[in-house]
Amino acid sequence: MVLDPGDAYGVEAGLRIAEATAGEVVAISMGGEQAVDVVRKAMAMGAASGIHICDPLLAGADALTTARALAAAVRSSAAELVIACTESTDGYTGTVPAAVAELLGWPSLTFAKKLEVEGRTVLIHRQTPNGHDVVEADLPAVVTVTGGINEPRYPTLKGIMGARGRPLERLDLSGLGMDADLIAEEQGHQRVTLIQPAPQRDAGRIVEDDGSAALVIAEYLAELKLI
Amino acid sequence: MSKIWVFVELAKEEVSPISLEVMTGARGLGGELEAVVLNPQARLVTETLGEFGATTVYLGTDEAYGTHVAQPHAAVLASLVEQHRPDLLIFGATYDGRDICGHLSAQLGSTVVANATGISTAAGGFSVCSSIFGATLNVTTEVRGPTPCVLVRPKSYQAVGFGGPPPRLVEVSLPAGSPLGARRLESVVAPTSGPKLEEARVVISGGRGLQEPSNFALLDQLASQLQGAVGASRAVVDAGWVPYARQVGQTGKTVKPDLYIACGISGAMQHTVGMKSAGHIVAINRDRDAPIFKLSDLGIVGDVLKVLPALIEELRARGLEPQ
Numbered sequence: 360m361v362l363d364p365g366d367a368y369g370v371e372a373g374l375r376i377a378e379a380t381a382g383e384v385v386a387i388s389m390g391g392e393q394a395v396d397v398v399r400k401a402m403a404m405g406a407a408s409g410i411h412i413c414d415p416l417l418a419g420a421d422a423l424t425t426a427r428a429l430a431a432a433v434r435s436s437a438a439e440l441v442i443a444c445t446e447s448t449d450g451y452t453g454t455v456p457a458a459v460a461e462l463l464g465w466p467s468l469t470f471a472k473k474l475e476v477e478g479r480t481v482l483i484h485r486q487t488p489n490g491h492d493v494v495e496a497d498l499p500a501v502v503t504v505t506g507g508i509n510e511p512r513y514p515t516l517k518g519i520m521g522a523r524g525r526p527l528e529r530l531d532l533s534g535l536g537m538d539a540d541l542i543a544e545e546q547g548h549q550r551v552t553l554i555q556p557a558p559q560r561d562a563g564r565i566v567e568d569d570g571s572a573a574l575v576i577a578e579y580l581a582e583l584k585l586i
Numbered sequence: 587m588s589k590i591w592v593f594v595e596l597a598k599e600e601v602s603p604i605s606l607e608v609m610t611g612a613r614g615l616g617g618e619l620e621a622v623v624l625n626p627q628a629r630l631v632t633e634t635l636g637e638f639g640a641t642t643v644y645l646g647t648d649e650a651y652g653t654h655v656a657q658p659h660a661a662v663l664a665s666l667v668e669q670h671r672p673d674l675l676i677f678g679a680t681y682d683g684r685d686i687c688g689h690l691s692a693q694l695g696s697t698v699v700a701n702a703t704g705i706s707t708a709a710g711g712f713s714v715c716s717s718i719f720g721a722t723l724n725v726t727t728e729v730r731g732p733t734p735c736v737l738v739r740p741k742s743y744q745a746v747g748f749g750g751p752p753p754r755l756v757e758v759s760l761p762a763g764s765p766l767g768a769r770r771l772e773s774v775v776a777p778t779s780g781p782k783l784e785e786a787r788v789v790i791s792g793g794r795g796l797q798e799p800s801n802f803a804l805l806d807q808l809a810s811q812l813q814g815a816v817g818a819s820r821a822v823v824d825a826g827w828v829p830y831a832r833q834v835g836q837t838g839k840t841v842k843p844d845l846y847i848a849c850g851i852s853g854a855m856q857h858t859v860g861m862k863s864a865g866h867i868v869a870i871n872r873d874r875d876a877p878i879f880k881l882s883d884l885g886i887v888g889d890v891l892k893v894l895p896a897l898i899e900e901l902r903a904r905g906l907e908p909q
C-alpha cells in the first residue's frame with residue numbers, strides 16, 4: 360500500500376517488498392485529476408490496484424483531514440504496511456504519515472533511507488541530521504521513505520498496457536465512511552487569510568571570469584572583513 | 587493571558603539551537619510561556635529554559651523517550667494538553683518534532699501548520715506565517731480549535747535569552763499502557779570536522795558542476811582558509827559524493843551564514859530555500875543564465891575548477907594557508 364505515490368521512490372520500495380513477500384501494492388492518492396495520474400503511473404510501474412480519493416469537501420484539506428481520509432482508505436483494504444513518500448506533496452508538511460499511523464493505531468517509521476521487512480519486523484535506517492538511527496517495529500506499520508532510497512524503475516509499455524485492466528477505485532467521503540460533519544468542523548480550524556509573494560533578493564554584480572575572478576572574490580571577502 | 591507551550595528537544599546535553607529559537611519566538615507572543623521537555627537528560631536544561639522565559643517546565647525523564655521514537659512523547663503530551671489546555675503548542679521543524687506533532691494532532695484533533703517562519707497573535711487566536719513553494723510564497727493562516735500545533739522552520743528566529751529566573755518544575759510520567767511505537771536500536775553518527783554547517787559563519791557548497799567527487803577537496807581547502815563549513819546540493823548527495831549531513835535545502839539543512847559560496851550549483855528552489863537568507867551570497871557557475879545568479883550579490887561566470895584553485899592561491903598569497 361503506497362500513499363501519495365507522487366514520487367516514485369515509495370512505489371519502488373513497495374513493489375520490492377511485495378515481490379519478495381508475494382504481496383501486492385495498492386496505490387492511493389488524494390486530490391484532483393492530477394492524483395489520478397500518479398495512481399496510474401504507480402499502476403504502470405506494477406501496483407496491482409489503485410484508489411483515488413476525491414471529494415469537494417476535501418479540497419484544501421489540512422494535514423489532519425488528509426490523514427483521516429488516507430487512514431480510512433487504508434482501513435478499507437487489508438494492507439499491513441503503508442509506505443508514504445516524505446518528499447512529494449505532503450513531504451514538506453510532514454505530519455500526515457505519523458497522523459495516519461496514529462489513526463490506525465500503528466507505529467510509524469519515518470525518513471527511511473534503507474528499508475527491510477523480515478517476517479513480521481520492519482527495520483529502517485532513519486535519517487538524522489548527522490547520521491542515522493536504526494529503528495524497528497512490528498507489522499502493521501507506516502513507513503516513510505526519503506528520496507534516494509532506491510532507483511525507481513520506469514514504467515514499461517507492457518506495464519502501461521497491463522495497468523489498464525486493473526481496478527482503480529474512486530472514493531468520496533461517504534465511500535470512505537467518513538463523518539462529513541467532523542470534517543467540516545475541523546476544516547474550520549485553519550483559515551488562510553493572506554497569500555503573497557515572498558520578498559526576493561536582488562541580483563548583484565555579475566563578473567565574467569577573464570582570469571581575474573579569484574582576485575574579485577578575494578577583494579569582496581576583504582570588503583566583508585572575512586579575510 | 588494565553589498559555590503557550592514549546593516542545594523542547596535536546597542536542598547532546600543542551601537545549602537544541604532550534605528549541606532556543608522557538609522559545610525566543612514564543613516569548614514574543616506575550617503569553618505565559620511553558621516548556622515541555624521529554625528526555626532522560628531533561629533535568630540538565632531546566633535552568634536554560636528559565637533563562638529563555640519558561641515559567642513552568644514539564645519534564646519527563648523516562649528511558650522510553652530515548653529508546654522509542656515519537657509515540658511515548660506524543661502520548662504524554664496528549665495527556666498534558668488535555669489537562670492544561672494550552673492555547674498553542676509549538677515545535678521545531680525537526681525529524682522528531684514532525685513525527686511527534688503528527689501522532690499528537692491525530693489524538694487531539696488539532697490542526698497543524700508546518701513550515702512556519704513567524705507567529706503572531708490575532709483576534710481570538712493566532713496567526714501563523716509559513717512559506718511554501720521553495721519560500722517563494724508567504725501564506726498567513728489563522729488557527730482555531732483544540733490546541734493548534736505549529737512547526738517552526740530552523741533559523742526563523744534568532745535565539746536570545748534574557749536571564750529569566752529558574753522555572754517551576756512539574757514532573758510528568760508516561761501514562762500506563764501507552765503504546766511505545768517504533769524502537770530505536772542504535773544511533774550512528776557520521777564523523778565530521780570543522781565548524782558545524784548550521785553554525786558556520788562561512789558556508790562553501792558544491793554541486794554537480796564540480797564534475798567529480800574528488801574535487802570536493804577544493805572546497806575543503808577553501809573552507810579551512812575561511813574557517814567555514816562545506817555544504818552540498820542534493821544532486822551530489824544522492825550521487826553519493828558527500829554524506830547527507832552536508833545537504834543544504836528543502837530536504838536538507840537550513841543555513842544562515844554571513845557568506846554562502848555556491849560552486850557549480852544551478853540554484854533550484856529546493857536548494858535556495860535552505861540558503862537564501864545568508865548575509866551575502868557568491869555564486870560561481872559557468873552558465874550565465876543559472877538561476878543562482880538571480881539571488882547572488884557577486885556572481886562569477888566561469889569554470890569552478892579554474893576559479894577555486896586560483897582563489898585558494900590568492901588567499902594563500904594573503905597569508906591564509908589551507909590545512
Ligand SMILES: Cc1cc2nc3c(=O)[nH]c(=O)nc-3n(C[C@H](O)[C@H](O)[C@H](O)COP(=O)(O)OP(=O)(O)OC[C@H]3O[C@@H](n4cnc5c(N)ncnc54)[C@H](O)[C@@H]3O)c2cc1C
Pocket residue numbers: 446447792793794795796797818819820821822833834835836837838839849850851852853854855856857860870871872873876888889890891
Ligand atoms: C522534493 C524535492 C526536494 C529536494 N530537496 C533538495 C535539497 O534539499 N537540496 C538541494 O540542493 N536540492 C534538492 N532538490 C533537488 C533540486 O531540485 C536540484 O535538482 C538540485 O539542487 C540540483 O543540484 P545541482 O545544482 O548540484 O545540479 P544541477 O542542477 O545539475 O546544476 C549543476 C550546475 O553546475 C554548473 N556547472 C557545470 N559545470 C561547471 C563548471 N565546470 N564550472 C562552473 N559551473 C559548472 C551548471 O551550469 C549547473 O548550473 C530537491 C528536489 C525535490 C523534487
